[in-house]
């Protein structure tokens with residue numbers, strides 16, 4: 001029998017008076033496309049919460065609803081008790097927001113941008129205060145550089161700094177590291193950890209498995225507008241039970257993938273671009289089966305590895321699909 005991941009959290013997420021962000025049964029459609037289908041989430045004060053899902057899952061839509069940037073047809077969202085639909089100005093004043101594709105004035109100097117954004121929020125930081133903010137985001141030596149000359153990672157750090165110009169306690173980050181090289185990504189991670197240790201409440205969206213695993217206290221796995229699972233990364237992975245993941249390079253036609261899928265010791269299979277991922281209770285039997293199928297096809301599995309499950313496997317187990325490339 002195939003083990004299955006429990007999905008009980010999906011239906012039993014209930015009201016939580018301690019939540020600083022409360023999202024209740026939110027539905028959002030664009031015409032006939034259901035971008036969010038009854039999403040309920042409760043985010044606690046000081047929590048770093050990750051929304052993990054593939055392209056088009058509904059992550060940006062959900063954040064935009066919380067931010068009051070788009071309206072939704074059904075449901076209710078409150079931030080610190082304020083209703084997003086009824087008190088949007090109050091809610092916006094509480095949130096620090098980093099959008100996915102932020103457009104910056106490239107001719108402004110970094111320090112000027114901080115003062116400009118500060119003025120928009122009515123905080124009017126002095127030059128010294130603006131420099132202090134840049135310093136917190138490791139941009140002190142770039143304070144007089146024009147934004148257009150900053151690297152991708154530096155621009156991302158600047159948009160983070162700009163999101164903090166009015167000192168919000170709640171921060172929403174939409175794919176803060178997408179498109180960055182590993183070094184720049186780790187730099188952002190350090191900053192997010194710092195904000196977290198200062199007690200900020202953070203929601204971030206990502207399709208990087210590792211980002212969700214290392215940064216987030218809890219993760220919500222989202223796909224096709226629905227939250228499929230919710231928990232700490234460890235809880236979600238532990239629900240995989242005794243499954244292991246076998247990976248191998250081997251191109252399989254559809255009927256062979258199906259043969260693999262129906263083996264009693266196989267839980268889930270994905271075969272994107274010749275990279276096989278097999279979740280199994282018995283990795284040795286999977287290896288033997290792959291050798292056998294390979295022989296029939298006149299090829300051999302290459303780059304074989306066996307590892308313990310991670311959040312990518314949780315997604316595969318829930319959806320039967322791989323989370324896909326991150327960019």
Ligand SMILES: Nc1ncnc2c1ncn2[C@@H]1O[C@H](COP(=O)(O)OP(=O)(O)OP(=O)(O)O)[C@@H](O)[C@H]1O
Nearest residue numbers: 030033035053054055056057058059060061062207
């Ligand atoms: N303004 C819009 N008009 C019509 N459809 C939209 C609009 N915005 C988003 N969608 C659709 O809603 C769905 C959810 O999109 P959304 O941007 O929330 O996904 P996402 O998880 O943030 O994806 P990505 O990781 O690519 O940013 C997608 O099918 C998308 O095409």
